[in-house]
Amino acid sequence: MARRYALDTGVLSLHVDGDPRVRPFMDEVARGGAEGIVTDLALTEFQYKLCQTAGRKMAETQGKRIRSSRLRVVHSSPYLELAWRLKCKHRSRFSLADCVLLAVAQVHACRILTTDGAFADLREPRVSVQVLPVT
Amino acid sequence: MQILIAMNSVASHMVMATITGRGMMHIPAGLRKQFGIQPGDKVELRPTKNGILLDRVPTLMEGFGTLPGIGRRIAIELLEEKKAELAQEEKAMRAEVNRMRRSRRGEKVRA
Numbered sequence: 001m002a003r004r005y006a007l008d009t010g011v012l013s014l015h016v017d018g019d020p021r022v023r024p025f026m027d028e029v030a031r032g033g034a035e036g037i038v039t040d041l042a043l044t045e046f047q048y049k050l051c052q053t054a055g056r057k058m059a060e061t062q063g064k065r066i067r068s069s070r071l072r073v074v075h076s077s078p079y080l081e082l083a084w085r086l087k088c089k090h091r092s093r094f095s096l097a098d099c100v101l102l103a104v105a106q107v108h109a110c111r112i113l114t115t116d117g118a119f120a121d122l123r124e125p126r127v128s129v130q131v132l133p134v135t
Numbered sequence: 136m137q138i139l140i141a142m143n144s145v146a147s148h149m150v151m152a153t154i155t156g157r158g159m160m161h162i163p164a165g166l167r168k169q170f171g172i173q174p175g176d177k178v179e180l181r182p183t184k185n186g187i188l189l190d191r192v193p194t195l196m197e198g199f200g201t202l203p204g205i206g207r208r209i210a211i212e213l214l215e216e217k218k219a220e221l222a223q224e225e226k227a228m229r230a231e232v233n234r235m236r237r238s239r240r241g242e243k244v245r246a
Contacts, residue, residue: 013209018200030196049209054202068177069195092225095217116209118216119232133212 003034006105007071010096010115011037012046014132016062016134021132025113029070036071039104041074041097079103087125102127 003027005025014022029036041065051059067073075081087096094102096114102124105112112119119129125128152160162172170191172178177192 010210010213013206015199015206016202017206017210018203019207023199026195026199030194045213046209049213050202050205053205053209061193063202064179065193065195065198069184071195079190085190091228095220098217116214121191134207134214 003028004037004108004110004113005029005034006037006101006108006110007042007047007099008101008114009042009087010047010111011113011132012042012066014115014134016050019132022113032070032090035108036083037104037108037110038071038073039076039079039097039100040073041076041100043067045097074104076100076104077081078108082106 007025011022011025013056015026023027025036028034043063046066047059047063050062078105079100083096083099086102086106087094090099090102098118101112101114102122103111105127106124111128111130112122113130113132115132115134117131117133118130122129150163150166152162154160166172172191176194179192181188181189181190
């Protein structure tokens, strides 16, 4: 079975930053060696933050780049039923957007690529985690 | 990297292409090379008043490292915002639980 990665907003940000830790994963996805999944919420958050810091044009360009790439942008809706249950379980640890990511990762048996250390000792079935800390 | 497919004008340096029954068109090798168009690339077709603008969409890896410094700043801001939101949510939740407990004990509860 091909490797699957579920990327959070922080990792998308490190990608445009040129962080060398992200490159191998993105290369693997771009080559088709692994599947990369991004939630629509994460992409929205990414574009919103880009718009704030680098302008609307850059947010549009980067969004277009991701949507037309091998990264798969998934709609959150089918995962929300699982997401709220996960939010109940990890209430003070994860945001609702994190729980949507976690639900997607659980359904598709992904490795979560995240900048958030709160995921480090996560124990959920079918999910593994790789934290890329930022300081 | 943009090619404008102009309507009703054929200049001497232009090449002709034929549209097939399924709407497909061959872009000559020279133009593909000039504009860096590779097999598998995505292009955006945008109608303009002068014709159809064919715009190559940059690949995922071409986006790598395009915003040095900014991307990291965004990642840090996101974590700080999330931490603050979760703390706020927790505070609100505790206040609500305490309010409900006081209410159950029959204490006077502020609205």
